[in-house]
Amino acid sequence: MVPQIQFPTLTADLIMKYKILKAIDISGLNFLSPVVRLIAQEDPRKQLHEIGRFIIVPIVAFAAFLFLWSALAPKHRTKAGEVPTPGVVWDASKGVWLFHKRETAKADAYLMNSAERRKTLQQATTRLARLDALEAEANRQISDIKAASKEKFDAYVAPSKTAYDAKRAEFRTAKINRENSLKEKAALLATQGTDARIAYLARIRENAVTTEQEKEQLKLLKTTYTEAQTKTFPEVKKAQQAITKLAEERQFLSKYSEMLGAGSRESKTTESESLLAESKNKFLTATDGDFYRLGNTVVKSEDLLATTETSHYAKPWTLPKQIVRSLLCVFTGFLVASAIAIPIGILCGLSPTFMAAMTPFIALFKPVSPLVWLPIIMIIVGGFMPEPENHWLVKALDHVPILKNYKVDPMFLSSALTVALCSLWATLVNTALGVASIEKDHLNVAKVLRLGFTARLFKIVIPTALPLIFAGLRISLAVGWMVLVAAEILSTSQGIGKFVNDMYTNGSSESFAQMFVVVFIVGIIGMFLDRIMIIFQRLVSFDTAGSAI
Amino acid sequence: MPFLELDNVSIGFGPESDRVDILKDVNLSVSENEFVAVIGFSGSGKSTLVSLLAGLEPPTSGTVSMGGKAVTRAGPERGVMFQSYSLLPWLTVFGNIEMAVKSVFREYSRTEAKAHVERYIEMVHLTPARDKKPHELSGGMRQRVSLARTLAMQPEVLLLDEPLSALDALTRAVLQDEILQIWEQEKRTVVLITNDVDEAILMADRIIPLTMGPAATLAEPFPVTLARPRDRRALNDSIEYQHLKTDITTYLLDLNREARSLRSKTIFQMPDIAPRTFKLPPVKLGGNRKPASRAS
Numbered sequence: 001m002v003p004q005i006q007f008p009t010l011t012a013d014l015i016m017k018y019k020i021l022k023a024i025d026i027s028g029l030n031f032l033s034p035v036v037r038l039i040a041q042e043d044p045r046k047q048l049h050e051i052g053r054f055i056i057v058p059i060v061a062f063a064a065f066l067f068l069w070s071a072l073a074p075k076h077r078t079k080a081g082e083v084p085t086p087g088v089v090w091d092a093s094k095g096v097w098l099f100h101k102r103e104t105a106k107a108d109a110y111l112m113n114s115a116e117r118r119k120t121l122q123q124a125t126t127r128l129a130r131l132d133a134l135e136a137e138a139n140r141q142i143s144d145i146k147a148a149s150k151e152k153f154d155a156y157v158a159p160s161k162t163a164y165d166a167k168r169a170e171f172r173t174a175k176i177n178r179e180n181s182l183k184e185k186a187a188l189l190a191t192q193g194t195d196a197r198i199a200y201l202a203r204i205r206e207n208a209v210t211t212e213q214e215k216e217q218l219k220l221l222k223t224t225y226t227e228a229q230t231k232t233f234p235e236v237k238k239a240q241q242a243i244t245k246l247a248e249e250r251q252f253l254s255k256y257s258e259m260l261g262a263g264s265r266e267s268k269t270t271e272s273e274s275l276l277a278e279s280k281n282k283f284l285t286a287t288d289g290d291f292y293r294l295g296n297t298v299v300k301s302e303d304l305l306a307t308t309e310t311s312h313y314a315k316p317w318t319l320p321k322q323i324v325r326s327l328l329c330v331f332t333g334f335l336v337a338s339a340i341a342i343p344i345g346i347l348c349g350l351s352p353t354f355m356a357a358m359t360p361f362i363a364l365f366k367p368v369s370p371l372v373w374l375p376i377i378m379i380i381v382g383g384f385m386p387e388p389e390n391h392w393l394v395k396a397l398d399h400v401p402i403l404k405n406y407k408v409d410p411m412f413l414s415s416a417l418t419v420a421l422c423s424l425w426a427t428l429v430n431t432a433l434g435v436a437s438i439e440k441d442h443l444n445v446a447k448v449l450r451l452g453f454t455a456r457l458f459k460i461v462i463p464t465a466l467p468l469i470f471a472g473l474r475i476s477l478a479v480g481w482m483v484l485v486a487a488e489i490l491s492t493s494q495g496i497g498k499f500v501n502d503m504y505t506n507g508s509s510e511s512f513a514q515m516f517v518v519v520f521i522v523g524i525i526g527m528f529l530d531r532i533m534i535i536f537q538r539l540v541s542f543d544t545a546g547s548a549i
Numbered sequence: 550m551p552f553l554e555l556d557n558v559s560i561g562f563g564p565e566s567d568r569v570d571i572l573k574d575v576n577l578s579v580s581e582n583e584f585v586a587v588i589g590f591s592g593s594g595k596s597t598l599v600s601l602l603a604g605l606e607p608p609t610s611g612t613v614s615m616g617g618k619a620v621t622r623a624g625p626e627r628g629v630m631f632q633s634y635s636l637l638p639w640l641t642v643f644g645n646i647e648m649a650v651k652s653v654f655r656e657y658s659r660t661e662a663k664a665h666v667e668r669y670i671e672m673v674h675l676t677p678a679r680d681k682k683p684h685e686l687s688g689g690m691r692q693r694v695s696l697a698r699t700l701a702m703q704p705e706v707l708l709l710d711e712p713l714s715a716l717d718a719l720t721r722a723v724l725q726d727e728i729l730q731i732w733e734q735e736k737r738t739v740v741l742i743t744n745d746v747d748e749a750i751l752m753a754d755r756i757i758p759l760t761m762g763p764a765a766t767l768a769e770p771f772p773v774t775l776a777r778p779r780d781r782r783a784l785n786d787s788i789e790y791q792h793l794k795t796d797i798t799t800y801l802l803d804l805n806r807e808a809r810s811l812r813s814k815t816i817f818q819m820p821d822i823a824p825r826t827f828k829l830p831p832v833k834l835g836g837n838r839k840p841a842s843r844a845s
Binding site for chain 1: 603605622625628637639649682
């Protein structure tokens with residue numbers, strides 16, 4: 001008698017729990033599993049221990065990092081101000097977001113219809129009116145605070161000032177005294193011999209050296225004094241920031257109101273229409289005059305109307321927009337890399353001869369830095385596109401749904417190709433390895449079933465290699481993301497790299513903090529990309545072994 | 550009338566100048582619907598014999614033929630059940646069998662194919678595990694899937710390459726009964742490769758020992774005339790069974806002895822050494838014992 005297979009019966013709760021745990025496992029978020037198990041009341045002591053280790057410890061470590069950062073950063077002064085603390089970086093990130101929101105609001109305002117515009121304009125005007133009072137209040141506050149902190153400020157500056165003043169007076173008298181004494185001695189020299197005269201020379205040198213030393217000392221004291229003078233107390237700084245914020249808002253609101261009023265597309269269109277009507281009327285009703293000139297004006301007015309009707313607000317590149325462009329760029333490069341690497345990798349895995357042919361290229365080009373590839377690619381791409389605007393590829397990409405909003409240009413393509421060229425190797429090598437490591441037994445099965453080449457490729461070879469292909473793709477995407485920022489900085493292609501470069505050239509303390517913001521954004525996005533690839537990799541893996549990091 | 554035939558077949562590996570023969574001058578003829586067991590020690594070339602019969606490897610000399618036609622390549626008419634299951638790990642039980650069915654019976658419609666696959670899953674009693682992946686199954690269940698896949702191709706010859714050697718004794722017995730039962734139902738020509746004398750006697754009509762490699766060949770067959778269906782419990786008491794088992798075992802052991810004596814013609818004089826003391830050196834963790842100290 002053949003025993004029937006029995007699978008254990010599970011309650012709905014247990015099935016739910018295992019489903020969640022499996023999802024957590026596949027997404028590689030294993031630190032969450034003790035929480036789920038704790039909720040399911042499974043061995044609470046053990047789960048609490050695990051939570052302590054995998055959740056609390058990382059949080060504590062990160063908190064320690066933040067603490068060290070806040071403590072150490074202000075100690076280092078640069079020409080762009082102090083190294084920003086976490087708090088400053090957080091404020092900077094809010095600033096970046098606010099700028100983006102305001103620019104988006106302007107762009108939206110430009111396109112609104114009249115009813116909407118009127119309503120929004122009303123709101124903006126109300127806010128502007130309120131700003132007056134707020135600004136007056138802020139100004140009053142800052143003068144109060146400044147008055148209040150005047151004493152504190154003086155007390156802070158006083159020691160260094162007294163020290164400096166005292167030393168300066170002291171050195172001045174000492175110098176006059178020394179000079180007088182020298183002059184007295186000089187008067188006597190006329191009657192003295194060579195030895196005395198030579199000794200006198202030494203005295204003059206001595207005086208010069210002492211004067212120089214005193215100058216140096218004084219300089220140091222002066223620096224301390226000036227530095228003390230630049231001291232702004234936190235409360236003053238805060239009040240100043242509040243004023244700056246209000247001023248920025250005022251500037252935004254006035255521009256916004258303009259976009260909602262005379263500057264809107266609708267108003268501009270109406271203006272152009274009336275201009276056209278006027279010129280047309282002039283042209284049609286004129287009895288004599290320069291008809292050529294009048295006709296020209298009509299045609300130009302028509303063109304103007306046409307462009308105005310489809311125009312958009314020239315929105316500057318805000319960081320979120322640049323992030324999206326960078327992501328598009330990295331995915332373009334990644335797609336190109338995959339399209340090249342996977343087929344070649346499969347061929348390499350299938351044919352040792354082909355592999356032998358490819359080995360020199362892999363060995364030679366794999367270690368080449370993106371910073372070398374990029375200029376070369378830029379020149380080559382530039383050679384293909386002497387007039388980028390009229391090139392068929394750029395024109396074609398202008399019709400691709402999302403890409404068209406992000407201005408694909410040769411710089412974008414060069415960066416994407418650099419990403420592709422640097423990232424394809426991991427996928428290529430992994431694919432080749434995956435295909436080559438196919439089991440002989442599986443090939444025997446294919447032989448017995450008399451599978452043709454295509455069936456063998458798609459039913460046996462590729463499924464075998466898929467986990468390793470995805471492992472390669474994961475590395476490729478991570479490499480691509482790292483390469484991209486460098487490529488964008490060098491090629492000044494709009495994107496995160498361009499933002500960093502702009503902030504670097506800008507050199508203000510705020511832009512310095514925004515560069516730190518970029519560090520975290522790049523890190524977080526990189527982490528997410530990696531997670532996504534891990535999930536894909538886990539989904540195509542057919543064995544239970546091996547867990548994601 | 551032989552159905553499956555090996556005629557003076559030799560196969561070797563290595564370069565022409567330094568060829569090592571695995572099988573030499575092998576002659577085998579299997580009649581239609583006959584159940585033949587080839588028995589031999591491991592490493593004697595049993596799996597190579599299956600590869601030859603299946604057409605997975607061409608012989609160096611001699612011919613392999615089936616139904617009078619030379620075998621030049623593998624095909625579904627000779628279904629192989631591999632020792633290591635060789636199931637595709639990314640497909641379910643159903644998927645594995647379906648792939649075989651779809652590539653053999655291309656003319657089947659979707660429903661026909663499905664019914665066909667399910668019939669064979671039912672035949673090996675795996676219906677509850679229909680949608681499981683191989684790694685979720687036990688060894689015995691995997692081997693059943695492999696059996697179902699091979700049977701689903703409806704081959705004219707079944708080549709079973711030590712199909713049960715990786716299984717525990719209990720599971721093996723169950724599967725032996727299952728294979729026999731299926732064979733009784735749909736008669737096929739079967740060549741079973743095994744290293745288990747009991748298994749061979751229980752299942753086969755004829756048992757052919759494979760001599761020790763290298764250059765192994767098939768020896769004189771032992772016909773098994775025990776009545777079918779055979780009951781393993783009754784078999785133990787049968788005199789005929791006991792005689793047969795003793796004969797085959799003795800033959801195999803003699804083969805082994807002969808092979809060993811052939812291998813060690815020259816007797817090496819061992820150096821005259823003895824440990825200085827009888828105290829054993831300390832045993833390291835991990836169990837690697839250091840060699841005893843040599844006498845000077």
